[in-house]
Amino acid sequence: MTAPAPDTVGRSVGRLDGGAKVTGRYEYGVDASRPGMLWARLARSPHAHARILSVDTTAALAVPGVRVVLTGADTLGYLASRYVRDEPLLALDRVRYPGEPVAAVAADTQEAAEAACRLVRVEYEPLPVISSVEEALADDATVIHPDWASYWVSPIIRRPGGNVVSHASLRRGDTAALFESADHVFEDTFEVPMVHQASLEGRVAIAEVDDAGVVHVWSSHQYPFGLRQDISDILHIPLGKIRVTVTGVGGGFGGKLYAGAEPYCIILAQRTGRPVKLRYTREEEMIATSPRMGATVRLRTAVAADGTLLAREGWIDYDSGAYSESSPGVVSVGLLTLAGPYRWQALSIDTRAIYTNKAGCGSYRAPGAPQAVFAGESQLDRIARELGIDPLRLRLHNAVRDGDLGPTGQVLNNVSLVETLQAAADRIDWDSAGAGHLRGKGLSCTWWTTTGMPSSAYVRMDEDGTFVLITGATEIGTGAVTAGVAQICAGELGIDPADLKIVSADTGTTPYDFGAQGSRTLVQAGNAAIAAAEDLKSQMFDIAAAKLGCQAEELEMSDGEIRHTNDPELSLSVSDVARLGGTRGGLLGRGSYEQPPTPYDADSVQGAMIGAFNIPSFATHACEVSVDGATGEVTLDRYVVAQDVGRVVNPRYCEGQVTGGAVQGIGQAMFEEIIHRGGHVMNPNFTDYKLPTLSDVPHIETILVEVPSDSGPYGAKGVGEQAIIGPPAAIANAVRDATGHPIQRLPITAERVWQSLRGPGTAS
Amino acid sequence: MSHPLRLTVNDGEYLVIAAAGAYLLDVLRDDLGLQGTKEACAEGECGSCTVLIDGEPVDSCIYFAAQATGKRITTVEGLGRNGAHPVQRAFAALGAVQCGFCTPGFVVAAAALLQRSPNPGVDEIREALAGNLCRCTGYNNIVAAVLAAAGSQDGDA
Incomplete structure (x- = not known):
C-alpha cells in the first residue's frame, strides 16, 4: 500500500474506547453475564504426575445448587493443543502437572461450585515426576506421553521420541570448517526460567447453547476465529454451529490465543441447558495456564x-x-x-x-x-x-x-x-x-x-452517511484497532476518526481475521480496512458521478463532501450520496488482504513451522x-x-x-x-x-x-x-x-x- | 450468616444484605452493580480494586464491607460529578489507557493523590501509585497523565 498517507496518520488521536475505559463502563469478560447463568469451576490435580485409579463425584453432586459434575469419562476424545493434540480436556487415566483439571462442575453459585470441587474424590497412584528438561532427557526418563504416536500431529512437526515435543533445526554453510579455522571460539550456557503473561484480567468465558444446538461463546480472547476453530476441533462441533463474540479484553500478551476456559463452559452448557460462566482465579492463572517456556x-x-x-x-x-x-x-x-x-x-x-x-x-x-x-x-x-x-x-x-x-x-x-x-x-x-x-x-x-495471514473488513455507509468499520480484528488494549486501524480507515474516508463507528471481533457478524498476534493487527487489518474503504468510495463515486454528470475517476472525498478534483463547486455531500445509495439498498465496501509468504531457503530448515x-x-x-x-x-x-x-x-x-x-x-x-x-x-x-x-x-x-x-x-x-x-x-x-x-x-x-x-x- | 449493611456509595445511600465477611469489592460489583471496580489479584497486591473510603484509597478486595458502614465510599463511577474527572480526561487523552483493566484503580488512586497534593512532582506520583500494577503501558503515560491532570485541575475532584 504505497498511496500517500491521509492527514489522520501520524497524529496522536485519542482511542475510541478511551472514554468507556476511564469511567469504568467498558465491559470486560469478567463483567459479562447471561440470564439464568450457572457458574463453573474445575477440580484440579494435587499431583504433578500420577495415574488416576478412580474418580467419585457422589459427594460433589450432593452439594446443594450443583447441577452437573463432569469427569474425564464424559469427555473422551476431547483433545486440545493446536499442533499436537495431546491435552485431554479432563484427565482420564493420568495427570501430568499439578493443577490439571480432573472434573468440571456447574452450579448455581460460585461458592457451591467451589465446594463441589473440593468433594470430588480422586484416587491417585503417584508416578515419577519429571521436574526439569535435564530429567526429561535422561535415558531412563519416564515418558510423560506414552501414547504420543496415537495423537493427531501437524504434518511439519519432527520428533525423535521420548519426551521431545518437537525439534526444529537450521543448517546453512560449513560451520565445522569455520570453527576449525576461526581465531576464537566462545562457548556459553544460559538459563531462563518460565515467566507468565500475568494479564490483569485472567481467562474468562461464557457459553450458551440454543435450541438448534448453536453454541455462542463470549470470551476475553485475542483470536475469535482461531478459538472457533479450536472449539470445533476439540469438541467435534461443526464450525458453522459456533459463534464467538469477544468481550472487552483485560490484557492478553499471547495468553488468550488458544482455547482455555471456553470448552468447559460449552460442555457444561450442553449438559445443563443453561448459560455457564468460568473465570479462573489468579492462582489458577499462575499454576495452570500457558506461560512463556x-x-x-x-x-x-x-x-x-x-x-x-x-x-x-x-x-x-x-x-x-x-x-x-x-x-x-x-x-x-x-x-x-x-x-x-x-x-x-x-x-x-x-x-x-x-x-x-x-x-x-x-x-x-x-x-x-x-x-x-x-x-x-x-x-x-x-x-x-x-x-x-x-x-x-x-x-x-x-x-x-x-x-x-x-x-x-x-x-x-x-x-x-x-x-x-x-x-x-x-x-x-x-x-x-x-x-x-x-x-x-x-x-x-x-x-x-510482522505476522502475515488474512484480514478482512467491511466499511458500511448507513442511511445518514455514518461510516461503520466492521473488522474481525480484536482490540486487546494496544490501540491497534480503536486508534490505529480507525485512523487509517477514517483517513481514507476523509473523516475525523472520532466519527467512525467500529464493530469488531465477532465471528457471527465480522469477516475473518487471523487475530491479535504476531504484531500484525495494525498492518494486516489496516490494509484490509484501506481496501474496504477504497471499495466503498468507488461505489460512492459511481453514484455521485452519475448525479453530477462527470467521471468517477474525477472525484475525491474529504470532510463529508465528494468533490470534482478540478471544480470544487461540483460537489455532493456524503449524506446526499447516502440517501441516493439507500435507494439502491445501502452501500457496503469489502476488503481483504493477505500478504504472500516471505520466500526463504526451505532446505535450510527442518521441523520449522x-x-x-x-x-x-x-x-x-x-x-x-x-x-x-x-x-x-x-x-x-x-x-x-x-x-x-x-x-x-x-x-x-x-x-x-x-x-x-x-x-x-x-x-x-x-x-x-x-x-x-x-x-x-x-x-x-x-x-x-x-x-x-x-x-x-x-x-x-x-x-x-x-x-x-x-x-x-x-x-x-x-x-x-x-x-x-x-x-x-x-x-x-x-x-x-x-x-x-x-x-x-x-x-x-x-x-x-x-x-x-x-x-x-x-x-x- | 447475612447482615443488613447501610453503605454510602458515590453520595447515594444503599441498604444491602451481605454475608458476614463479605468484601467491599464483591458487594460493590455483585450487589450494587458497580462493575467498574475490578479484581485482578484478590489479595491487595495490584490496586485494580482501589476505591476511596473517606477520600483515602483502599484495596476493596481485602476490605470488609462491614468496615465501610458510616463512611463515604467513592468508586470510579462516582468520580467527576460534572462530567469526567480531570484525571479521567487526562488518562483517556494521553495514552495512559491500554487494556484499561487497571485504569479504574489508577484513576481513583490518582484522584485521591491530587486531592491531597494538588501539584505533585514526578517522584511523588511514582510513590503514590506504586501500589497499582499496570501490565500494558510501562507507566510513562500514566505519570504524564497525572501531571497533566494536576495542571488542569478545575476543582472537580
Missing part, C-alpha cells in the same frame, strides 16, 4: 580476530511443560532469534520443546525470543570484552544491512538495525567515560516479525545501571529503546507499545520467575510473583525510527512484541559492565548479583 541455551560462536562473526552453533531446549499448546511453533522462532540480526557465514542451530510435569506452556509476546536473545546478546558482550572491541562497534561491524540474507536465506529489505543502534547509543551517551564505580551501560539488538520473518523490524535497547556492592541490588537508572516501526500511525500508542513491552521485558530481566518445586508452582500470586511497579522502573526513553516497509499501510511495520525481547540482555550487559561479572541466569536478582561479586564465575 523456560529454556536452557547453549551456544558456540566462531569469531575472527577483528571481531567478524563467522559461524554459530546453538542448542535451545525449551521447557514446554506437560502439553504442547504453541511450543512446536515457538521452537522455530528460536532458530531465527538465536542467529540474531547479524551476518553469518554458517549456522547450525537446533531447538527443541521438551515435556516436563509442569503446566503446559504457550505464547507470550514474542514467544521464544527473549530466551534466545538473552543468550546471544550476552555472549556478544563477552566476545567484545575479550577481544578488546567496543560492544557498539562489534554490533555495527556485524549488523545486517539492506540486501543481506537472513539466517534462513530470506532477503532483508528496509533494514534499520544500524539506525537503531546509533540512535540508542547517542541517547545513552555510549561513548562518554564510564559513569563510575559499580555503574555500567549495556546494549542489546533484536529483530522481529515459521521459516522467515515477514516484514522484519529491528530495535536496539540501551541502559545504564548502578549496582549496590553490599547487597547486589541493581538500580535501572536509564532505559532507552530505539525501535523501527516503519511508519508511525499514532505516536502515543506506538510509544505505548514500546514502553509497555520494555517494562514487561524488564520484569523478566529483573523480577519475574515462576518458581517450581517438583512441578508445583511455589509463587502462584502477585505477592510472590513480582511484576514491575512504578517504583521499580525508570521513565522509558523511546526513539521511533521510521524505515518504511513495502507493504504495510503507508510503510508501517509491526510494533507490539519486539520491545519485550531486548531488556534481559541489555540489563545483564550493563551489570557485567558495572561489576565485571557475567550473569547467565534470569532474573538478575540482588542475590544473584551479590553472589557474582563474591567469586569469578560463581553466578548461578
Whole structure:
C-alpha cells in the first residue's frame, strides 16, 4: 500500500474506547453475564504426575445448587493443543502437572461450585515426576506421553521420541570448517526460567447453547476465529454451529490465543441447558495456564580476530511443560532469534520443546525470543570484552544491512538495525567515560516479525452517511484497532476518526481475521480496512458521478463532501450520496488482504513451522545501571529503546507499545520467575510473583525510527512484541559492565548479583 | 450468616444484605452493580480494586464491607460529578489507557493523590501509585497523565 498517507496518520488521536475505559463502563469478560447463568469451576490435580485409579463425584453432586459434575469419562476424545493434540480436556487415566483439571462442575453459585470441587474424590497412584528438561532427557526418563504416536500431529512437526515435543533445526554453510579455522571460539550456557503473561484480567468465558444446538461463546480472547476453530476441533462441533463474540479484553500478551476456559463452559452448557460462566482465579492463572517456556541455551560462536562473526552453533531446549499448546511453533522462532540480526557465514542451530510435569506452556509476546536473545546478546558482550572491541562497534561491524540474507536465506529489505543502534547509543551517551564505580551501560539488538495471514473488513455507509468499520480484528488494549486501524480507515474516508463507528471481533457478524498476534493487527487489518474503504468510495463515486454528470475517476472525498478534483463547486455531500445509495439498498465496501509468504531457503530448515520473518523490524535497547556492592541490588537508572516501526500511525500508542513491552521485558530481566518445586508452582500470586511497579522502573526513553516497509499501510511495520525481547540482555550487559561479572541466569536478582561479586564465575 | 449493611456509595445511600465477611469489592460489583471496580489479584497486591473510603484509597478486595458502614465510599463511577474527572480526561487523552483493566484503580488512586497534593512532582506520583500494577503501558503515560491532570485541575475532584 504505497498511496500517500491521509492527514489522520501520524497524529496522536485519542482511542475510541478511551472514554468507556476511564469511567469504568467498558465491559470486560469478567463483567459479562447471561440470564439464568450457572457458574463453573474445575477440580484440579494435587499431583504433578500420577495415574488416576478412580474418580467419585457422589459427594460433589450432593452439594446443594450443583447441577452437573463432569469427569474425564464424559469427555473422551476431547483433545486440545493446536499442533499436537495431546491435552485431554479432563484427565482420564493420568495427570501430568499439578493443577490439571480432573472434573468440571456447574452450579448455581460460585461458592457451591467451589465446594463441589473440593468433594470430588480422586484416587491417585503417584508416578515419577519429571521436574526439569535435564530429567526429561535422561535415558531412563519416564515418558510423560506414552501414547504420543496415537495423537493427531501437524504434518511439519519432527520428533525423535521420548519426551521431545518437537525439534526444529537450521543448517546453512560449513560451520565445522569455520570453527576449525576461526581465531576464537566462545562457548556459553544460559538459563531462563518460565515467566507468565500475568494479564490483569485472567481467562474468562461464557457459553450458551440454543435450541438448534448453536453454541455462542463470549470470551476475553485475542483470536475469535482461531478459538472457533479450536472449539470445533476439540469438541467435534461443526464450525458453522459456533459463534464467538469477544468481550472487552483485560490484557492478553499471547495468553488468550488458544482455547482455555471456553470448552468447559460449552460442555457444561450442553449438559445443563443453561448459560455457564468460568473465570479462573489468579492462582489458577499462575499454576495452570500457558506461560512463556523456560529454556536452557547453549551456544558456540566462531569469531575472527577483528571481531567478524563467522559461524554459530546453538542448542535451545525449551521447557514446554506437560502439553504442547504453541511450543512446536515457538521452537522455530528460536532458530531465527538465536542467529540474531547479524551476518553469518554458517549456522547450525537446533531447538527443541521438551515435556516436563509442569503446566503446559504457550505464547507470550514474542514467544521464544527473549530466551534466545538473552543468550546471544550476552555472549556478544563477552566476545567484545575479550577481544578488546567496543560492544557498539562489534554490533555495527556485524549488523545486517539492506540486501543481506537472513539466517534462513530470506532477503532483508528496509533494514534499520544500524539506525537503531546509533540512535540508542547517542541517547545513552555510549561513548562518554564510564559513569563510575559499580555503574555500567549495556546494549542489546533484536529483530522481529510482522505476522502475515488474512484480514478482512467491511466499511458500511448507513442511511445518514455514518461510516461503520466492521473488522474481525480484536482490540486487546494496544490501540491497534480503536486508534490505529480507525485512523487509517477514517483517513481514507476523509473523516475525523472520532466519527467512525467500529464493530469488531465477532465471528457471527465480522469477516475473518487471523487475530491479535504476531504484531500484525495494525498492518494486516489496516490494509484490509484501506481496501474496504477504497471499495466503498468507488461505489460512492459511481453514484455521485452519475448525479453530477462527470467521471468517477474525477472525484475525491474529504470532510463529508465528494468533490470534482478540478471544480470544487461540483460537489455532493456524503449524506446526499447516502440517501441516493439507500435507494439502491445501502452501500457496503469489502476488503481483504493477505500478504504472500516471505520466500526463504526451505532446505535450510527442518521441523520449522515459521521459516522467515515477514516484514522484519529491528530495535536496539540501551541502559545504564548502578549496582549496590553490599547487597547486589541493581538500580535501572536509564532505559532507552530505539525501535523501527516503519511508519508511525499514532505516536502515543506506538510509544505505548514500546514502553509497555520494555517494562514487561524488564520484569523478566529483573523480577519475574515462576518458581517450581517438583512441578508445583511455589509463587502462584502477585505477592510472590513480582511484576514491575512504578517504583521499580525508570521513565522509558523511546526513539521511533521510521524505515518504511513495502507493504504495510503507508510503510508501517509491526510494533507490539519486539520491545519485550531486548531488556534481559541489555540489563545483564550493563551489570557485567558495572561489576565485571557475567550473569547467565534470569532474573538478575540482588542475590544473584551479590553472589557474582563474591567469586569469578560463581553466578548461578 | 447475612447482615443488613447501610453503605454510602458515590453520595447515594444503599441498604444491602451481605454475608458476614463479605468484601467491599464483591458487594460493590455483585450487589450494587458497580462493575467498574475490578479484581485482578484478590489479595491487595495490584490496586485494580482501589476505591476511596473517606477520600483515602483502599484495596476493596481485602476490605470488609462491614468496615465501610458510616463512611463515604467513592468508586470510579462516582468520580467527576460534572462530567469526567480531570484525571479521567487526562488518562483517556494521553495514552495512559491500554487494556484499561487497571485504569479504574489508577484513576481513583490518582484522584485521591491530587486531592491531597494538588501539584505533585514526578517522584511523588511514582510513590503514590506504586501500589497499582499496570501490565500494558510501562507507566510513562500514566505519570504524564497525572501531571497533566494536576495542571488542569478545575476543582472537580
